[in-house]
Amino acid sequence: MSQKILLVSRKGIMTSSLQSPLEADLPVIDISQFPQKIEGDHLQHHPEVVKLGKACEEWGIFRLVNHGVPQDLLQNVLSVSKDLMSMPMEVKDRVTTSDPPKSYMRKPGIPIPFETFCFLDIPNPDSILEMSRKIWPEEGNLKFCEAIGAFSSYLSDLAQRIIKLILVSLGLDAESFYHSDFEKCKALLRINGYSSHGKSNGEEALIAHADRGCLTILRNDEEEGLQVRSKEGKWINIKPSPHSLIVNLGICFNAWSNDRYMCAVHRVICKGWENRLSVPLFLSFADDAQIAAPDTLLNKDNPRRFKPFIFSELQSELRKEFEKL
Incomplete structure (x- = not known):
């Protein structure tokens, strides 16, 4: 494989066909098997770490199961998110700004209408409070702020632990590489809504893509529709599981691991629902961060597969790819 700035060299990363999907479940990782503080590399032979490495590969x-996020909080997050999405369009438009990462956005012109609320600098409660006061000017909706604030805090802590465990699964010192390469990563929480508007089952609500950052932690509602593409190119239906979270790696971690760990290509299709909700947290590098596989992961059999690149360059190139669709 020649060196490239982007990982769009994987055939069809942003395209898809509508062949009949397979039924299978994802690898299950029990994070309660590990200590709260992940240090060094001494856990690399732990059975759950070995399983984690295989899942990433x-x-x-x-x-992710036994993740520590209270079940009542998971339900509250969906409840307040549905309340938010049900607000009149003119009210939601109050949150629209010139800065998309801190804004409400809607895309009515795509095949399936899509809208999203973005909260940057998570788990900073100020960004959540600022947005809620624009939607609910009188009181700012304390229930919404508490649920989204607590959820983003839990997920931010989980993201840090997961990154460290993945580093251990690569045989690396978790603390050292986390501080040198991942400590300055930023978290973005989004509340996404999809409306089928009478579209047929099997039509895409979200096109096939890979997330651009390090990893994503996803809380879905109970509606089906999420699919992931297997290494062999087959689409797999992901069944809803209200007690678990979905974690997927993005393009940047695929590059950082020198293509050892996959970035998950996924999509959402209509499955008989009128509206569907998801609440993902995205962990990404800073715009000016350089992403390059560390020398520790390189050898004569595994030379550097992708040129080092700046994260903002990746975002710019991906925007160009999407504009071509």
Whole structure:
């Protein structure tokens, strides 16, 4: 494989066909098997770490269980998110700004209408409070702020632990590489809504793509529709599981691992629902960060596969790719 700035060299990363999907479940990782503080590399032979490494290598996506996020909080997040999405359009438009990462956005012109609320600098509660006061000017909706604030805090802590465990699975010192390469990563929480508007089952609500950052932690509602593409190119239906979270690796971690770990190509299709909701947290590098596989992961059999690149360059190139669709 020649060196490239982008990982769009994987055939069809942003395209897809509508062949009949397979039924299978994702690898399941029990994070309660590990201590709260992940240090060094002494856990690399732990059975759950070995399983994690295989999941990242073969799938780039896995199901996280016993994650510590209270079940009532998971339900509250969906409840307040549905309340937010049900607000009149003119009210939601109050949140639209010139800065998309801190804004409400809607795309009515695509095949399936899509809208999203973006919260940058998570888990900073100020960004959540600022947005809620624009939607609910009188009181700012304390229930919404508490649920989204607590959820983003839990997910931010989980993201840090997961990154460290993945580093251990690569045989690396978790603390050292986390501080040198991942400590300055930023978190973005989004509340996404999809409306089928009478579209047929099997039509795409979200086109096939890979997330651009390091990893994504996803809380879905109970509606089906999420699919992931296997290493062999087959689409797999991901069944809803209200007690678990979905974690997938993005393009940047695929590059940082020198293509050892996959970035999960996924999409959402209509499955008989009128509206569908998801609440993902994205962990990404800073705009000016350089992404390059460390020398520790390189050898004569595994030379550097992709040129080092700046994260903002990746975002710019991906925007160009999407504009061509």
